[in-house]
Amino acid sequence: MATVAERQDAASERARGAERRRRRRRSARRRQLVALAFMSPWIIGFSVFYVYPMASSLYFSFTKYDILSQPKWVGLSNYRFMFTSDPLFWVAIRNTLWVIAILVPLQVLFGIATATVLTRVRRGLPFYRTVFFLPTMVPLVAAALGFIYILNPAGPVNRILGLLQLPEPLWFVDPRWTKPGLVLIGMWGIGQTMIIFLASLLDVPRQLYEAADIEGARPWQQFRHVTLPMISPVIFFSVIIGMIQGFQYFTQAYVISKAGDQDHEVGFPQDSLLFYTSRLYQQGFEGFHMGYAAALSWVMFVVIMVCTVILIRSSRRWVHYQGGFR
Amino acid sequence: MRRRLIGLLALALLAAACTAGGGGSDQPAATIDPNANHAPLTLTVWSDFSSRELGVTTAGLKTVSQRYPWMTVRHIGSKDDQAIQRAINGGTPPDVAISFTPDNAARFCATGAWQDLTPYLTSSKIDKAKIWPAGVFSYTSFENKQCALPMLTDAYGLYYNTDLFAKHGISAPPKTTAELADMAKKLTEYNPDGSIKVAGFLPLIGLYGSTTVNTFGHAYGAKWYDESLKPTLGSDPNWAKMLTWQKAMVDAIGYDKLQKFAARMGGANSEFSAQNGFETGKIAMMLDGEWRNAFIEGDKSKVSYGTAPFPVDADQPGLYGTGQVGGTIAGIPKGVKHPAESWLLLQFMTTDNTYLTNLAHGLKNVPSTVEALKDQQLQADPHFKPFLDVFANEQSTFKPITPIGITDFDLFQSFAQKWQAGKVPDLQAGLNQLDQQISKQLQLG
């Protein structure tokens, strides 16, 4: 039978347990508040610069609004026009898809290729690395203007092509050649991607190559079965970054279109340079059809989300992480 | 979860609230006594003038201080319609705006971006019909709103290089489009490597701003819309005729060759520079506005030339002597701080005959008021007279203006550029489709 003292001990033990639990709850709440305090700049930024605009532009996408007068509710007519009556909408989508499906992979491949060249070079690596990386430092506007001049139908590149008796395309004046011109600009700026691949290629353990050598694998097979899986996380990363930048593709297209004549529509010549962002800019900030532009931005948001999910899901199949899940 | 929903709802309401108050109240037509004393005031005028023309216009605008000693004008150039629109949207408009694109006048009127000037005209007791020739109202007003007034105007015609004409044994400028095509071929000279040295005529649409579907369209009397504002690009056969003629000229020389030639000349950017193809003798004949006379003088070009009305469709000889007319317009943007003073300045810019006549001499533009048109100096200039005649011709028009501004023009220009590159297999189908596109744009507004 418990004595009074023992009963008092048990009671105070329980009281102390409750006190401890209360203190833990209080400190958990305090931790929560501290964390939220640290997060506050981003929380404010996220609400004001992301949530609010998304909600607001959803509202505007159902209106006709030109800033000077009140927005007029028009229901789905912006979307209907977009999908059924706006041929430039599909042109913009096609061009942006070209960036994602062709330009980005080309850039990734070229990044891997140049990085591979650098892994084989014994002497002068810092020199080559600097030279290859330097063009990425050049602001896009300057790069675009530089290439407009270089690829001018009467410019240096064509002169060299002429000397070599090769055909001289009209580059940025010919809608068939504007995209190859963009590819050239993209390749020139490959330095950042290349650096990442270089580091990753050098990280591949030599034992794997040696093991493959022993099994008699040829260089190409080694590349396919050792190198590629080992650098697949970096490929995944580059593709994602490439996709993000691809959806935002604007500066080069805008500068090149307007360089010939500021009055040219964004997308000149013949809409070959009309990307989704250019279309949005044109509708919203040259034509001031804010409602239609808002609708365009929501469609863009949905498409990007879908593409991201697809890419991430597919990555589980081909991206190999060293040491399991990240 | 509930908290998040409430948060989003609040934000949506906030969004709706923020959009309220988008339209300001219409300002009453406040006018002040022009002869009274006034505190000194600086008014800003925005236009798309640049280099020499900017200087000439600025000098002309300064003379307003002789009439109103308290008024100083600050003229800022290189401001195109978009820049002006952005400023109006942003709440910081210039006190008076000048535009080179009368196509946008209907948009300005319909959206209220430029104020309706009718109340001002009434309180200043101005009789529109007495001051301005009838032709200008088609491109300065829309649906009974007079939101712009012309500040000088333009007319298009043919410039031809008399030296090159003599060299190739041509004595008179062409009167029909078929003659023009023939002469263009004759006048084209080539380099040993096959590239073009001198072009007889540069038929490429989308290069120089004076060579457009519109200016060519006038040569064939082609109509954009019918009375009910339905597009007639497909139904009016003259458009197809014009485009066929234009493409034949392109193909006769070669699209690629012409583009390379244009690029070597400096591309579209050379239009208003001293490297302009006609001014440097690289193009024998050109369709251009009457202002080219001033540029030739100002750039000290050595070209010896003549001017004439632009050739027209051989089947419609009655069209000879007409052309595209219409040009610079000016107005008062919405939300200006001193509307009454803005009106005084605008009134000066558009009705003061001394100012307009001097400006017309400096810019070599067609005067826009009935009185200024009588000016002897311009009438006597043999290079300038053909343009005055084109403007006086009652069949000369601008282009019907619509609330979609230059969208219809842009769509047609885009199409024409595809066409001249050989990318349009069925011209008629393409034009019909264009009509539909424009109709849908008009509906979207």
Next chain:
Amino acid sequence: MSATTAARPRRPVPPQIRRRRLLLSVANHSVAIALSIAFLLPFVFILATSLMTNQQALSPNIWPRPFVWSNYKTVFQSFPFVRYTLNTVTYAGLATVGVVLSCVPVAYALSRLQWRGRQAAFMLVLSTLMLPPQVTVVPLYLVFVRLHWIGSLKPLIIPLFFGDAFTIFLLRQFFLTIPQELSDAARVDGASELQILLRVIVPLAKPALAAVALFQFLYSWNDFFSPLLYAGNNPDSWTLAVALQQFTTLSRGVLWNLQMAASLLFMAPVIVIFFFAQKVFVEGVTLTGVKG
């Protein structure tokens, strides 16, 4: 990061293999050299053109004759280059300060504090990484119109004082690599989270901070879309990127030599920074790609 391979025991190498290795090495080097020429050629063209007269710019001459150094002076005289540079430096500088100040605490919370909703918040941060500015730009523009900030650099700078997804992501990844024991030790000593952040984490994170500062500065220096949109209608607020693009209209004529000279002047500060901060760059880029 070096390319030297691990030392291997030296065996006598038969001449055929040595020859093959030499050929391969020559081949690799030639490719590298060819690529180097290709990468440097645009710079050469741009530099050469910037020193030509305008007549020469599109003529068959590839080399300037004579060298027109005065082109650079003309650029300074033709448009207010100094003001545009000042605008660009202001924008890039303040943006960098804002980003570092706001992202450090956020990255700290996402990496070194345990709290409910941390994973979800991180997912949200990542999600904004995917969104181009064009998606949110329409309503934001309208808000800035109401605030009368259009025509100034405020719409560009102020949002960056409220976090930037890429920077948060980078810093978080880096903070995760700092051993937990250091924080725990400080906590045991009674330090508050803020003190831990400032006294323990920040000093250790200097390379990452340098990298993100450099990235943001460069990004802002090169930024075109946002300055075009928000400051485009007010030439007094133009940054160099916008001014350079508008340069073609101001002269209403093709002045390629001046255009190239202006482009070089625009590139120059960044390239200079690059040469001095190369190591930070390369390490920073590696940080993003390999660890991320």
